Amino acid sequence: MSAERGILYVVGLGPGAEGDLTQNAMAALAEAQDVLGYAPYVARVTLREAQTAIPSDNREELARARDALARVAQGRRVALVSGGDPGVFGMAAAVFEAVDNGPREWRDLDILVIPGVSAMLAAAARIGAPLGGDFCAISLSDNLKSWDRIATRLGHAARGDFVIALYNPASRARPTRIRDAFDVLRTALPGDRAVIFARAIGRPDERVTVTTLKEADLTLADMATLVLIGAAGTRVVARDGAPPFVYTSRASL
Amino acid sequence: MSAERGILYVVGLGPGAEGDLTQNAMAALAEAQDVLGYAPYVARVTLREAQTAIPSDNREELARARDALARVAQGRRVALVSGGDPGVFGMAAAVFEAVDNGPREWRDLDILVIPGVSAMLAAAARIGAPLGGDFCAISLSDNLKSWDRIATRLGHAARGDFVIALYNPASRARPTRIRDAFDVLRTALPGDRAVIFARAIGRPDERVTVTTLKEADLTLADMATLVLIGAAGTRVVARDGAPPFVYTSRASL
Numbered sequence: 001m002s003a004e005r006g007i008l009y010v011v012g013l014g015p016g017a018e019g020d021l022t023q024n025a026m027a028a029l030a031e032a033q034d035v036l037g038y039a040p041y042v043a044r045v046t047l048r049e050a051q052t053a054i055p056s057d058n059r060e061e062l063a064r065a066r067d068a069l070a071r072v073a074q075g076r077r078v079a080l081v082s083g084g085d086p087g088v089f090g091m092a093a094a095v096f097e098a099v100d101n102g103p104r105e106w107r108d109l110d111i112l113v114i115p116g117v118s119a120m121l122a123a124a125a126r127i128g129a130p131l132g133g134d135f136c137a138i139s140l141s142d143n144l145k146s147w148d149r150i151a152t153r154l155g156h157a158a159r160g161d162f163v164i165a166l167y168n169p170a171s172r173a174r175p176t177r178i179r180d181a182f183d184v185l186r187t188a189l190p191g192d193r194a195v196i197f198a199r200a201i202g203r204p205d206e207r208v209t210v211t212t213l214k215e216a217d218l219t220l221a222d223m224a225t226l227v228l229i230g231a232a233g234t235r236v237v238a239r240d241g242a243p244p245f246v247y248t249s250r251a252s253l
Numbered sequence: 254m255s256a257e258r259g260i261l262y263v264v265g266l267g268p269g270a271e272g273d274l275t276q277n278a279m280a281a282l283a284e285a286q287d288v289l290g291y292a293p294y295v296a297r298v299t300l301r302e303a304q305t306a307i308p309s310d311n312r313e314e315l316a317r318a319r320d321a322l323a324r325v326a327q328g329r330r331v332a333l334v335s336g337g338d339p340g341v342f343g344m345a346a347a348v349f350e351a352v353d354n355g356p357r358e359w360r361d362l363d364i365l366v367i368p369g370v371s372a373m374l375a376a377a378a379r380i381g382a383p384l385g386g387d388f389c390a391i392s393l394s395d396n397l398k399s400w401d402r403i404a405t406r407l408g409h410a411a412r413g414d415f416v417i418a419l420y421n422p423a424s425r426a427r428p429t430r431i432r433d434a435f436d437v438l439r440t441a442l443p444g445d446r447a448v449i450f451a452r453a454i455g456r457p458d459e460r461v462t463v464t465t466l467k468e469a470d471l472t473l474a475d476m477a478t479l480v481l482i483g484a485a486g487t488r489v490v491a492r493d494g495a496p497p498f499v500y501t502s503r504a505s506l
Contacts, residue, residue, distance in 0.1 A: 012374075019277035022267070022370060026276075061503075085370075087377040093385025096500035100490045107492045113378035117275060117338075117368045121265075124340040125366035132346025134406055136389030136415060144504040149414075153387055156413030160406045162389055237353045239360045247349035250314075251397040 006072035008109060010092050012085040012116020013041055016202030020117045028114050032079035036068050037091070041081045059143075061094040069098055072109050085118035089139045089167050120165040123198030123226045126208055128237070130196060130228050132248035135163035140170075140177040147177075151184050158188035163248055164229040169221040178221045182213070185229060189213055194230035194246055197221060210236060210244055259325035261362060263345050265338040265369020266297055269455030273370045281367050285332035289321050290344070294334045312396075314347040322351055325362050338371035342392045342420050373418040376451030376479045379461055381490070383449060383481050385501035388416035393423075393430040400430075404437050411441035416501055417482040422474040431474045435466070438482060442466055447483035447499055450474055463489060463497055 009028035014020030029035070035045055039055035047053055056064050068080045082090035092113050099106045124131045136157045140150060157164045164185075169178040185193075191214030199207045199222065209220055213229065221227055233249040262281035267273030282288070288298055292308035300306055309317050321333045335343035345366050352359045377384045389410045393403060410417045417438075422431040444467030452460045452475065462473055466482065474480055486502040 014275065017277075019280070020275050020368070022273050022275050023279075024270075024272035027272070085374045085378075087374055087382045087384045089385075092378070092382035093500050093503050096381045096385075096488075096490065096498050097502060099498060100488060100500070107490065107498075108495075111498075113382065115273070115370045115374040115378040117370065118374060121338045121340055121368040121371060125338075125345070125368040128349045129340045129345035129366065131340045132342075132349075134389065134391045136387065136410070138387045153413045153415065156409040156415075157389070160409030160413075161402075162406065162409075235349075235353060237349065237360060242361075245349050245352060245360075245364075247346050247353070249350060250346050 004075040006075045006109065007077050008068055008072045008095070008111045009079045010086045010095055010111065010113045011079050011081045012090065012114060013044055013081050013083055014117040014202070015084055015119055015122035016200065020122065020202055022114070022116060024114045025116060028112070029079055032077050034071055034076055034078045035081060036064055036078060037081035041083050045081060061091060062098060065091065065094040065098040066102065068095070069102060069106050069109065073106065082116070083119070084122070085116045086113055087115060088118040088137065119167065119201065119226045120228070122201045123196065123228060126198060126201055127196055127210065127243070128245035129247040130194070130230060130234055131163055131165070132250055133163055133231055133233055135165060137165040137167060139167040140181055141168040142174060142177065147180065151180070154181055154184040155188060158185055161231050163231045163234065166227040166229070169225055169227050171223050178218050178227070182216065182218060186213055189229070194234045194236050196228040196246060197225055198228065199225040201226070208243065210246060257328040259328045259362065260330050261321055261325045261348070261364045262332045263339045263348055263364065263366045264332050264334045265343065265367060266294055266334055266336055267370040267455070268337055268372050268375035269453065273375065273455055275367070275369060277367045278369060281365070282332055285330050287324055287329055287331045288334060289317055289331060290334035294336050298334060314344060315351060318344065318347040318351040319355065321348070322355060322359050322362065326359065335369075336372070337375070338369045339366055340368065341371040341390065372420065372454065372479045373481070375454045376449065376481060379451060379454055380449055380463065380496070381498035382500040383447070383483060383487060384416055384418070385503055386416055386484055386486055388418060390418040390420060392420040393434055394421040395427060395430065400433065404433070407434055407437040408441060411438055414484045416484045416487065419480040419482070422478055422480050424476050431471050431480070435469065435471060439466055442482070447487045447489050449481040449499060450478050451481065452478040454479070461496065463499060
């Protein structure tokens with residue numbers, strides 16, 4: 001057991017570009033001895049020689065959180081990195097779930113969540129201000145919740161006239177979830193609703209597509225895509241020789 | 254008319270601490286000639302001598318957006334600053350609304366929205382991971398939308414089992430809105446739901462209170478407060494001699 005007191009930084013790396021990192025995130029990454037996370041996120045961090053990278057696979061959130069907490073309990077300064085914001089479908093919930101169900105002494109550890117720019121904020125910024133009204137965020141991943149629960153939420157989001165941000169619209173294990181979600185949304189909403197596919201925002205292969213609920217090509221929604229569905233007050237402002245602006249009017253209908 | 258091409262940066266300053274600023278935000282603020290915004294946000298920016306501060310009052314979003322766009326049309330580099338993220342109940346929607354309803358040539362201006370850490374992400378990070386499940390954000394300001402619309406949204410958010418982030422819970426002009434909102438929520442949800450009042454996050458007078466829907470003291474919700482209402486999967490992890498952690502289980506009921 002080290003005499004040093006460990007600390008866990010749960011760090012939001014933002015959407016992909018280094019410019020979206022906050023100063024707090026940079027300071028935590030500089031101070032960490034061990035950097036844990038899903039391998040592509042760990043690869044985004046420039047490490048000093050004295051720092052140890054511990055990349056892991058995507059499905060191993062809870063094991064990764066426990067590994068990080070065990071290191072902190074031994075006195076290590078650990079950064080657990082997450083894309084976007086760690087509190088939005090990222091690593092933070094797994095960390096506190098591990099604390100809740102782990103050894104009692106884990107509750108006394110120093111844990112600092114460092115927020116970041118979430119994917120939906122970055123995607124919205126790229127196209128205008130589609131989240132300008134009331135909005136909700138729904139993960140279509142059904143690893144940990146039932147599809148019925150997701151479908152019920154989509155229905156309430158549509159009938160409540162929220163702008164809707166869909167995370168995890170597709171994966172190799174569940175390529176059809178986005179189709180099932182659009183079946184729910186197309187039943188509940190008019191076909192001319194604005195839809196945005198924002199792929200790999202802040203990365204070299206970034207691609208933003210503005211379409212409508214009726215015409216949306218769902219093959220555009222891969223694992224790296226965030227999908228935004230406009231509300232009644234969402235407007236598309238056409239421009240000459242440039243992609244349109246999309247914003248949601250602050251005044252609701 | 255200047256020969257320079259102007260640009261509008263709509264800059265998210267984050268919740269309050271300088272450490273929450275992104276590198277992109279700092280770069281835009283350094284490059285701007287004019288810095289416009291609600292006076293307390295402009296006051297947070299350290300200006301060089303050559304930069305002009307143009308603070309304005311809270312209620313003047315659209316006039317401020319038009320002022321910024323008119324300066325850009327004249328070739329100025331302008332930063333329009335917003336607390337948190339400009340796309341979440343901030344200045345970005347007002348900018349694109351002004352473009353939509355303004356002179357046709359405003360559509361050709363260079364406008365770059367620079368996302369920031371929104372208040373709900375910062376508040377969540379301070380207490381754990383309460384936004385770990387599906388969630389929604391609702392502004393209780395009824396300046397631009399009817400109370401009926403807000404109440405309907407609150408009902409759908411509650412019945413859909415979303416974690417709920419309430420922005421603008423109170424103001425001098427509408428001090429009772431948080432009471433009206435809790436009337437809706439207390440009817441729809443069990444009284445033991447976790448509730449968090451997160452005030453002035455990142456600022457010296459920061460204060461975070463964890464309570465329940467039944468016992469919440471609504472006088473805690475002032476203009477600087479973000480209110481989070483937990484979902485069925487939200488858990489409070491008690492600690493000895495420290496505030497509890499609050500997180501929402503990634504597995505929905």
